[in-house]
Amino acid sequence: MDYLPAENRYSSMRYNRVGSSGIRLPAISLGLWHNFGDVDVFQNGRNIARRAFDLGITHFDLANNYGPSPGSAEETFGALMRKDFHPWRDEMIISSKAGYLMWPGPYGEWGSRKYLVASCDQSLARMGLKYVDIFYSHRFDPETPLEETMGALDYIVRSGRALYAGISSYSAEQTARAAKLLRELGTPCLIHQPKYNMFDRWIEGGLTDTLEKEKIGCIVFSPLAQGLLTNKYLNGIPEESRAAKHTSLSPDSITHDKVDKVKKLNEIAKARRQSLAQMAVAWTLRNKVITSSLIGASKVAHVEEAVAALNNLTFSAGEQQAIEAALK
Numbered sequence: 001m002d003y004l005p006a007e008n009r010y011s012s013m014r015y016n017r018v019g020s021s022g023i024r025l026p027a028i029s030l031g032l033w034h035n036f037g038d039v040d041v042f043q044n045g046r047n048i049a050r051r052a053f054d055l056g057i058t059h060f061d062l063a064n065n066y067g068p069s070p071g072s073a074e075e076t077f078g079a080l081m082r083k084d085f086h087p088w089r090d091e092m093i094i095s096s097k098a099g100y101l102m103w104p105g106p107y108g109e110w111g112s113r114k115y116l117v118a119s120c121d122q123s124l125a126r127m128g129l130k131y132v133d134i135f136y137s138h139r140f141d142p143e144t145p146l147e148e149t150m151g152a153l154d155y156i157v158r159s160g161r162a163l164y165a166g167i168s169s170y171s172a173e174q175t176a177r178a179a180k181l182l183r184e185l186g187t188p189c190l191i192h193q194p195k196y197n198m199f200d201r202w203i204e205g206g207l208t209d210t211l212e213k214e215k216i217g218c219i220v221f222s223p224l225a226q227g228l229l230t231n232k233y234l235n236g237i238p239e240e241s242r243a244a245k246h247t248s249l250s251p252d253s254i255t256h257d258k259v260d261k262v263k264k265l266n267e268i269a270k271a272r273r274q275s276l277a278q279m280a281v282a283w284t285l286r287n288k289v290i291t292s293s294l295i296g297a298s299k300v301a302h303v304e305e306a307v308a309a310l311n312n313l314t315f316s317a318g319e320q321q322a323i324e325a326a327l328k
């Protein structure tokens, strides 16, 4: 064991209450969707995770399929737990999910009880954990009764595999139904995980109202639009970037129109004495329904930059107008 977390790790991070629950999450959380697979450099991911924890990031988000290869991000995280973090398990909130394709055949994706329970067991084995803190239904399944999917989440919690239940990317209407079912089962929905950033504002069309009404927390993923809302793509597509790897961020989505908007936003950020990445993170947190902004990082510096966004979270009316105008 050669890792000792920074003693001052709780001195500057903000911790926001998750809905009406007893849990608080850091305003910035770290996701392991990219950069922690078996194709990536282990020591780089290890440095990122250590630095995150040192800066007060207590929440690490995973899913069964993160890698590549699928499952390997959880294996990497399991190695990090064994090597670095196991003495601090009680200071961490670790989440996983099931919903997307994980294994062949009819039971390897979507929302059946069969799939969710088996997948949760696989995730626990890969991470070497007795339980995860939050287990999510990763996507709504239009063909499985919601009663079955929510019943599976309730069972996963009651059987000790997870402490809390969550849902991801459910619409406002699906969320209201899921919240009611979980409440009736006695396992309230802790949190919703939707995509939210300056380029994708779908949650403003009803979901945030539902979450507020249902007193459910909200952790938003891809606050930087996978790196687009940083200064990375201002002058083309750098070799080491996510877009260059042709994985989840298509180079075709980085249009002239988008880059023009990013340039305008970059000027607004500069006037706020923030980087664009910092302004993008701060912007997601301006709504009090948002509990945490769930970032990804390919470098330690990305985590440091995001956490420093917390030094300026307020937006003047003029700044808000300028951002709206830039996004038009």
Ligand code: NDP
Binding pocket: 030, 031, 032, 033, 034, 035, 061, 062, 138, 168, 169, 193, 194, 220, 221, 222, 223, 224, 225, 226, 227, 228, 230, 231, 232, 240, 241, 242, 243, 277, 294, 295, 296, 297, 298, 299, 301, 302, 303, 305, 306
């Ligand atoms: P972000 O929008 O924060 O994008 C992160 C990427 O942006 C980094 O990997 C890096 O990519 C680039 N980047 C980060 N900081 C900077 C910076 N300061 N300057 C330049 N580039 C930067 O989030 P993700 O899309 O990675 O998603 C975050 C997490 O959300 C995931 O890990 C996962 O846990 C969760 N998620 C959940 C989903 C769901 O369905 N529930 C779906 C997707 C994500 P690069 O490689 O180019 O350096």
